[in-house]
Amino acid sequence: MTNEDLIRSHVQAIWLAESGLSLGASLKDLLDLSDSSKLSCLDFVQDSLNSQGNRTKAKLKAHAALSDIESELIQTDWWNEGWLDSVLSQIDLQFNQACERWRNLYRAAMNQLEVQHKIIKDASRSIQDKRQAERLYQEAKSQLELLTEAENIVQSDFYSYRYFASEGFLPGYSFPRLPLSAYIPARRIRSQDDEFLSRPRFLAISEFGPRSIIYHEGSRYIINKVNLPVSDTGEGFAVLRAKQCPICGYLHPISNGDGLDRCERCGSLLEAPMNNVFRLQNVSTKRRDRISSDEEERLRQGYELRTAIRFADHGGVISARNAEIHFQGKLIGKLTYGNSATLWRINLGWRRRANPQQYGFILDTERGYWARKEDDQTTLEADDPMSPRTMRVVPFVEDHKNCLLFEPSEGLELEQMASLQAALKNAIQVEYQLEDSEVAAEPLPSGDERHSILFYESAEGGAGVLRRLVDDPDAFARVAAQALQVCHFDPQTGEDLRHAPNAKEDCEAACYDCLMSYYNQMDHRHLDRQTIKEYLLQCSQSTSTSSPQTISRAEHCQHLLNLCQSDLEREWLTFIEKSNLRLPSHAQLLLETCHTRPDFFYEQEHAAIYVDGPHHIYPERQQRDQTQKDCMEDTGYTVIRFDLFESWGKVIEKYPSVFGLLGS
Numbered sequence: 001m002t003n004e005d006l007i008r009s010h011v012q013a014i015w016l017a018e019s020g021l022s023l024g025a026s027l028k029d030l031l032d033l034s035d036s037s038k039l040s041c042l043d044f045v046q047d048s049l050n051s052q053g054n055r056t057k058a059k060l061k062a063h064a065a066l067s068d069i070e071s072e073l074i075q076t077d078w079w080n081e082g083w084l085d086s087v088l089s090q091i092d093l094q095f096n097q098a099c100e101r102w103r104n105l106y107r108a109a110m111n112q113l114e115v116q117h118k119i120i121k122d123a124s125r126s127i128q129d130k131r132q133a134e135r136l137y138q139e140a141k142s143q144l145e146l147l148t149e150a151e152n153i154v155q156s157d158f159y160s161y162r163y164f165a166s167e168g169f170l171p172g173y174s175f176p177r178l179p180l181s182a183y184i185p186a187r188r189i190r191s192q193d194d195e196f197l198s199r200p201r202f203l204a205i206s207e208f209g210p211r212s213i214i215y216h217e218g219s220r221y222i223i224n225k226v227n228l229p230v231s232d233t234g235e236g237f238a239v240l241r242a243k244q245c246p247i248c249g250y251l252h253p254i255s256n257g258d259g260l261d262r263c264e265r266c267g268s269l270l271e272a273p274m275n276n277v278f279r280l281q282n283v284s285t286k287r288r289d290r291i292s293s294d295e296e297e298r299l300r301q302g303y304e305l306r307t308a309i310r311f312a313d314h315g316g317v318i319s320a321r322n323a324e325i326h327f328q329g330k331l332i333g334k335l336t337y338g339n340s341a342t343l344w345r346i347n348l349g350w351r352r353r354a355n356p357q358q359y360g361f362i363l364d365t366e367r368g369y370w371a372r373k374e375d376d377q378t379t380l381e382a383d384d385p386m387s388p389r390t391m392r393v394v395p396f397v398e399d400h401k402n403c404l405l406f407e408p409s410e411g412l413e414l415e416q417m418a419s420l421q422a423a424l425k426n427a428i429q430v431e432y433q434l435e436d437s438e439v440a441a442e443p444l445p446s447g448d449e450r451h452s453i454l455f456y457e458s459a460e461g462g463a464g465v466l467r468r469l470v471d472d473p474d475a476f477a478r479v480a481a482q483a484l485q486v487c488h489f490d491p492q493t494g495e496d497l498r499h500a501p502n503a504k505e506d507c508e509a510a511c512y513d514c515l516m517s518y519y520n521q522m523d524h525r526h527l528d529r530q531t532i533k534e535y536l537l538q539c540s541q542s543t544s545t546s547s548p549q550t551i552s553r554a555e556h557c558q559h560l561l562n563l564c565q566s567d568l569e570r571e572w573l574t575f576i577e578k579s580n581l582r583l584p585s586h587a588q589l590l591l592e593t594c595h596t597r598p599d600f601f602y603e604q605e606h607a608a609i610y611v612d613g614p615h616h617i618y619p620e621r622q623q624r625d626q627t628q629k630d631c632m633e634d635t636g637y638t639v640i641r642f643d644l645f646e647s648w649g650k651v652i653e654k655y656p657s658v659f660g661l662l663g664s
């Protein structure tokens, strides 16, 4: 159990116990509901979050708990000496982030309450409008009750402790993180059992998609409505615009004008923006006894979904590491890894639709109803009458995942890309002993245009695996060899073994032992293991060179060398480069809080490197060094000093999470 998120949640649970803070029955016991624009923490909660005493007590307890698994922690690539301090210093931030989903639900319900109340009071509106508004008003009231109920808390999704667990702040429950909710109205008026169903966001975009059908306790419900989000100004309807790179799939949200002309990541020309992109939040359903055969067929074919990626950026610079894969001196592929990159999953429309060029669904922007047919705005459904205010919108959900992009250097055929995607996904799972659901793989920019393969860690437990493929110079070759084996080839000779060891029948193109799985049914017709044998053989004999930036290792190394201020620093950097260890992300970077400019800096690992010359043996210099070190360590950095050349290897071996493994 050395998943960072999981251990963080355990530390947060220790903090909660030590602080003595009670989370009450629902978040109404924690937040100030008098100002619904803020919904900030009540004073006693905020005091608890800020208390230095609570953090100190929690640190002692957590330190003792973690010491049992320290030998395992050291093996991971996220653990360092400052980790516990940084988790505790972020308690306030994490707690408030965890409250956000509840805040959004609460605000949306309050908004619905106000908007419908206005319609009820508006003398100019028709009787029908008012009746409808009355119904929506009651629905909002009912949702608010669910969010704030104090009775029957054990059953409630919004019982504070369960809620904080489902948001990942507390451990111990296997609730999906950051889910979306669907409101299921009570079946009979007399039985007060309205409910919310939850789904992880990436499933919700289709399962809770416009006019999708869900089954719950033997009944069928149609997603007929969204709980409208409130725009920043509190008025109007919130939609976004974005461009997706047609070559690499990179996402560019647009904040003003028509946005960029070229892709920030690969420089390709961008096309016209996607307008009216709509963040799908929580939805409502109503019971539906029958569906037509036409609807049934449309549901069976499902939606056209697309994924777009955006790496985190720091001050306009894309924060991602890359590795180049070489075979006999030739570049054959590129890997790019980013921690908690932003992923959008976009629902472009039904697969079966009148005009494939037209994206999105018609939404009633006042009442939140989805139009019954995407190409017919006027169709009225008996009790979901649309208001005149409608808009065609493209729903999406957002999540943050650790992501790896793989781009072969030479364009491969669609069949090869589809087969490679399945082979590498399965190989990663075998190599790192993961379940089928723990790593997800998708083509970018789309299923028809496959230029690269996106892998992301879809479940807890896979943390850190994808990053190893970039950081460990042998990892990709090992995974490729594993992929050959998955595809029934001898990884050394390439000989076709025809089937999996225990299988009786031969496998021609693909079978459930190699490339096919429940998750890639849409790809089954493209899969052919024979088409990727040669490429995988090259990959299995490749070497990879990594760089902590988006530029290549050679370019990055030259950039660092240019910044070096002494021969000793250059010598150290050359040593790291020649040993194929991880390169620092920066040289001579000023860390203002401690007034120091370490020789090198590893940004992601929070490690500062000093390569000391002979003058560091003077006592007053040592004193200054120590003061700096204390300050850095208090701020959460790891300070690593290199003195005599003979001991460099020893120092490096002490910090595998920073440098990687020597001699690998």
Ligand SMILES: [Zn+2]
Pocket: 245, 246, 247, 248, 249, 250, 263, 264, 265, 266, 267, 268
């Ligand atoms: Zn691009």
Ligand SMILES: [Zn+2]
Pocket: 487, 488, 499, 500, 507, 508, 509, 510, 511, 512, 513, 514, 515
């Ligand atoms: Zn097979």
